[in-house]
Amino acid sequence: MNAGSAPALDSALFEFALRLGDTTLVLGQRVSAWTGHAPIVEEDLALTNVALDLVGQARLWLTLAGQIENAGRDEDALAYFRDAHEFRNVLLVERPNGNFADTMARQFLFDTWHFYTLQRLATSRDERVAAIAQKSVREVAYHVRRSGDWVVRLGDGTDVSRTRMQAALDDLWPYTGELFVSDAVDRELVERGVGCDFEALREPWSLHVDGILREATLERPQDGWMHAGGKTGRHTEQLGYLLAEMQSVRRSVPGERW
Amino acid sequence: MNLARATPADVWRWLADVPDPEIPAISIVDLGIVRDVAWKASDAGETLAVTITPTYSGCPATRTIERDIVAALHAHGVEHVALDVKLAPPWTTDWLTAEVREKLRAYGIAPPEERAGEASGDILRFVETRTACPRCGARDVTLTSAFGSTPCKALYRCNVCREPFDHFKCH
Numbered sequence: 001m002n003a004g005s006a007p008a009l010d011s012a013l014f015e016f017a018l019r020l021g022d023t024t025l026v027l028g029q030r031v032s033a034w035t036g037h038a039p040i041v042e043e044d045l046a047l048t049n050v051a052l053d054l055v056g057q058a059r060l061w062l063t064l065a066g067q068i069e070n071a072g073r074d075e076d077a078l079a080y081f082r083d084a085h086e087f088r089n090v091l092l093v094e095r096p097n098g099n100f101a102d103t104m105a106r107q108f109l110f111d112t113w114h115f116y117t118l119q120r121l122a123t124s125r126d127e128r129v130a131a132i133a134q135k136s137v138r139e140v141a142y143h144v145r146r147s148g149d150w151v152v153r154l155g156d157g158t159d160v161s162r163t164r165m166q167a168a169l170d171d172l173w174p175y176t177g178e179l180f181v182s183d184a185v186d187r188e189l190v191e192r193g194v195g196c197d198f199e200a201l202r203e204p205w206s207l208h209v210d211g212i213l214r215e216a217t218l219e220r221p222q223d224g225w226m227h228a229g230g231k232t233g234r235h236t237e238q239l240g241y242l243l244a245e246m247q248s249v250r251r252s253v254p255g256e257r258w
Numbered sequence: 259m260n261l262a263r264a265t266p267a268d269v270w271r272w273l274a275d276v277p278d279p280e281i282p283a284i285s286i287v288d289l290g291i292v293r294d295v296a297w298k299a300s301d302a303g304e305t306l307a308v309t310i311t312p313t314y315s316g317c318p319a320t321r322t323i324e325r326d327i328v329a330a331l332h333a334h335g336v337e338h339v340a341l342d343v344k345l346a347p348p349w350t351t352d353w354l355t356a357e358v359r360e361k362l363r364a365y366g367i368a369p370p371e372e373r374a375g376e377a378s379g380d381i382l383r384f385v386e387t388r389t390a391c392p393r394c395g396a397r398d399v400t401l402t403s404a405f406g407s408t409p410c411k412a413l414y415r416c417n418v419c420r421e422p423f424d425h426f427k428c429h
Binding site: 042045046048049050051052053054055056057059060112115127130131132134135136138139141142144145146148149208 | 314315316317318345346347348349350374381382383384402403404405406407409413427429
């Protein structure tokens, strides 16, 4: 190897950091749209704070992705100057906010997966990954408690709230399969002791989800055909609208500082 | 030129005068954000490296705190300041001393009483938090909101004096 040559790009870790960065960024953007619209003021505070946590975590992952890529792209360049096909978020988080039950069902299914993912990444052999995960997992533990509470409150609530929460779970369930699929990137990182075996998360995730659904008197939807593709850039039409809104200001004045 | 270079003890003292932008009753040192202070040689001459560990990922005050640190050190004549952000070990309320907790309580914010991760039971479910009304001291309190005006707080109501209050969450 030439002494002066740049180190080879760790493309697997770059991809992995992008996936977590984009997943937290897209959900943060989604949830932030509730600011000023939540049904009660306490929820306005809570949803805004959860969105802030997620965007803060996205910043850490995307900064790391930019450092690994070493091509001059920082977290803002990655967030604002890539198009939908370059985004690597799981499809679940780009699902629209819908009604309050839709939002909380999406949050609960995601938070539970997010928690177990970060818990495993906290012992990653890559200390940058471990540091972000150790910091984020504390925040996400709180998110899981809150979204699980809402699933119980709405499920074991009125006829209207129960019907809406069940419908939300039924709608979102086909987007949960992707959370537990490991591809070549994931497998390489598991072998290196850096990543997370997503298939192994299915069991703890199911255990927690089933417990909450039982308490909420809700039915676990049947596992059937599952959507996938977000991790490789194949998205639903919803992502384009979200990005158009999120990126419009930055793209209208590139390089501007404020 | 640094005629008399400030000692780390001086710097710690100066930073202890920088209030948290959202909870001005305590300083950024009280909060445990400042982790280390050291002089380092750099191309620009001697640089004061301040290592900080931010609180919540989404805390909007983080940028302000960084600016406040640099401004305070410039005001004390330190020309070159470098901020090193250190994520691990992650920030925890375990770093708040008893004295700092008392400052919070006197300001009207119920301080965390538990150590992070100490609460028994399922960490993925809300469990009853040990806390007391900062005004009357009653322990008969009700959680009204899981989040408050900042990510680090939750809202409670005292069932005895009926006053609402902020609780600094155990994290």
